[in-house]
Amino acid sequence: MAEHRASRTYEAFGVALECALELPGLAEVTERERPLRVGLAARAPAPSPGVLLWETAIDGLPYRMWQRPDGYLMVHEDSCDYFLSATLDELVCSPRDPTSLGWRRFLLDTVLWSTSLLRGFELLHAGAVAGPNGVLAIASGTGGGKTSLVLELMRRGLAPFSDDIVALRRGDDGVAAYPGPALMNVPAAVEGDVGQELARFGGERWVAVTGADAGPLPVDAICLLERRPGAELALERVETTALGLLRHSVGFDALRARRRARFELFAELATGPVWRLTADLDDETGRIADLLEPLTAAPAVVA
Numbered sequence: 001m002a003e004h005r006a007s008r009t010y011e012a013f014g015v016a017l018e019c020a021l022e023l024p025g026l027a028e029v030t031e032r033e034r035p036l037r038v039g040l041a042a043r044a045p046a047p048s049p050g051v052l053l054w055e056t057a058i059d060g061l062p063y064r065m066w067q068r069p070d071g072y073l074m075v076h077e078d079s080c081d082y083f084l085s086a087t088l089d090e091l092v093c094s095p096r097d098p099t100s101l102g103w104r105r106f107l108l109d110t111v112l113w114s115t116s117l118l119r120g121f122e123l124l125h126a127g128a129v130a131g132p133n134g135v136l137a138i139a140s141g142t143g144g145g146k147t148s149l150v151l152e153l154m155r156r157g158l159a160p161f162s163d164d165i166v167a168l169r170r171g172d173d174g175v176a177a178y179p180g181p182a183l184m185n186v187p188a189a190v191e192g193d194v195g196q197e198l199a200r201f202g203g204e205r206w207v208a209v210t211g212a213d214a215g216p217l218p219v220d221a222i223c224l225l226e227r228r229p230g231a232e233l234a235l236e237r238v239e240t241t242a243l244g245l246l247r248h249s250v251g252f253d254a255l256r257a258r259r260r261a262r263f264e265l266f267a268e269l270a271t272g273p274v275w276r277l278t279a280d281l282d283d284e285t286g287r288i289a290d291l292l293e294p295l296t297a298a299p300a301v302v303a
Helices: 102-118 146-155 242-246 253-270 285-296
Strands: 008-012 015-019 036-040 051-058 061-068 071-076 080-085 090-095 122-131 134-139 159-162 165-171 174-178 183-187 196-201 204-208 217-227 234-237 274-279
Touching: 008 102, 015 102, 051 253, 071 102, 080 102, 090 102, 102 122, 102 165, 102 183, 102 196, 122 146, 122 217, 122 253, 134 146, 134 174, 134 285, 146 159, 146 183, 146 285, 159 165, 165 253, 174 253, 217 285, 234 285, 242 253, 274 285
Parallel strands: 015 036, 036 090, 134 217, 217 274
Antiparallel strands: 008 015, 051 061, 061 071, 071 080, 080 090, 122 134, 122 159, 122 165, 165 174, 174 217, 183 204, 196 204, 234 274
């Protein structure tokens, strides 16, 4: 089933996309070099899947990713197959139901950041907002409350940057952060107008947010959020290492040849301001944001 729209160029996680599909949360950009051409195709019987890179469950459905001689096969069972060419410049989507938003949501999240990783970016598992000095990335484990904290900082005037993954690349001026789509998966229990609700999946609302920063931007600070019973609400600057930040990264074992470059990027990132924020599970998000918000303030102008 084809979608008859003119092809346009978008960008997410540092990857330019050229496609005619209707995809929410993407801002159109000018033409880029080496775009990822994204299209639809009917599902065809697949040959031997290849070497298994990743196996997990996402949204309650099994997900597997294989590396084959001709590219990468990503299968979100009962939803969609995604095939990325070995040259990393063509992505074919074969959804079971082309009209469903579910396969688009998965494309704009897991599939695109996986492509970004394969194209040479490194990934930090963090929510992020953009302030006057760059990106504040908030890293924590799943269910740690980073999404609620990002939403609270957005309500205070900071720009959304990424919901769950921040793409990173080293340059002459240091490590730069590249945003994901202007989309968020918001717990259904979170109240208030946080954006245009597109759909609901399980206990989450999939929303498109406005005012997102297109990046890339420098990484201004990293906050390591730790919420546990009885923890004191406190923010302190900490010394860390590449290993301390790598535990919050995303990678594939098949990319071992990049281990040195990856280590060097996170070592450079560790030299910047890194903060530890501890909070009890019952601490209100607003009180936690009160500690973080000053980190995003513009520097004082000296007369």
